[in-house]
Amino acid sequence: MGFDGVVRDGTRQARRVAKGRAVGVAARAGFVARGALYALVGVLALRVAFAADGGQQADRGGALTEIADKPFGNALLWLLALALAGMALWRLSEALFGQAGPDGRRAGKRLASAGRAVFYGVVGYSVLAYVTGDKGSGSGSSDRQSDDVTATALGWPSGQWIVGAVGAGVAAAGVWIAVRAVRRTYHKHLRLNEMSTPVRRTVDTLGVVGGTGRGAVFAAAGAFVVVAAARHEPGEAKGMDDVLRSFRDTPAGPWLLVAVALALVAFGLFSWACARWRRV
Template sequence: MKDAADAAEDITNSRPLELVARAGFAVSGILHFLIGLVAIRLAMGGEGEADVSGAVEQLGSQPAGPLLLWSSFAACVALAIWQTSDAIFDFEHLPAKKKLGKKAKAALQAVVYAGLALTLFSFASGAGKDHTSSTSDLTASVLKAPGGYALLLAVGAGVAVAGIVYAIRGFRQSFAKHLRLPASHKARTAVTVLGVVGYAAKGIVLLLVGLLVIVATIKAHPEESTGLDGGLRALRDQPFGMYILAAVGAGLICYGIFMMVRAKLAKM
């Protein structure tokens, strides 16, 4: 059993898998970049779907779209496997409490990239669908299930807290410890600024999504749980919302560029 575990660890830590996994960060960056562009378009009165599925749909509509979707799918699968390996095999030298936190974080990241891979697979295989209504439908289904009310409140609170954590991580620049920053002072500053602005914007949108889930659950109106796109549209409807939404869109573009840079600089 130990030999099998060692072999699995060697495979998941191999250089080829690392290179493909790094591309997963770039895929995430491209999708956030596209979401940011749509957010700015919405702020200016335009149309579009400012969420992951909408971004994936845009990616698939480009020349060589199927190739882009399938290669992005492979990259996200590789990154999910890499994060799963971290959750299982790494951090053994740390104290128990810190080790558990690191493993949990890696496991959560694995779930996130696995979910992204599933979305990419759905569109690559031609099964993409109306994602806005599906979010509301999922909320309605969970709300009717035993314990669904408490589960949705917990999910909404978890997403909102994750948004706060992202913003704090950005302002404290704690993301920098996961990077091999360039030697050039200007390059280091550029990467840091992208990270601070990007993490803050990502935190805002996660907080909005979490609050929407909580409000929809409390009011028993699942149609109000409309995911990221709905959160950004709700932001636009607030006083000075078009300016705030444009700023958030610019921040998401910064986060997207940061994630593309992370593909090269990340400590794996």
């Protein structure tokens, strides 16, 4: 067998592994982990809504601290890190060999999967760093990290334009996430025929409410980054904790934050439904 034949054979074997049971299990574990993080952030945001002392940090760092403080917390964090690594591996396999479905090999979808693979890889690494002793890596304030990154970027040549473009992109992604949720585009990824009518209605409610709330948080975060660029003020950029608190500071008071927090919990539950019925 020549070199080309070896490459073709290796590619076929890699594709079989990517579409195999092990990667499917890793993907479902990743959805469970994603659901746990979003549900916990939602619960922490509910505490923030009515806490006189400001409440605990309502972001990934706060969620990790919450888990670590529980019995067997470190073991749970190890499982979380491995599950997120599994999600990253599955998304990487989609980037290399295409998503499930008739149009799954389109360049745009594969590029999106590559971006998600990087994102979940970074999140999984932060959890792993936290559980192995680097508490500042996984649980550092998202607000402080956002300030630091924005300040650095604003110092670059054309930094204001770069930061503004990134903020606009994040805001647009938030709107896109919310619109897709309302249009129920997630249907094409779910095995709806395996659900009873009550279960399907429940999953639909969780998907629409959760996706819309998640999109609103992304859109608000992006808008704050645009403001930071326009004013050349890094402090105007906000991490998830400050973004959620900004909902509390609107004329609607804590109730808007309560609605967003419940939507994040709903997205967490929807992620668990994806772990059961998603096509992978």
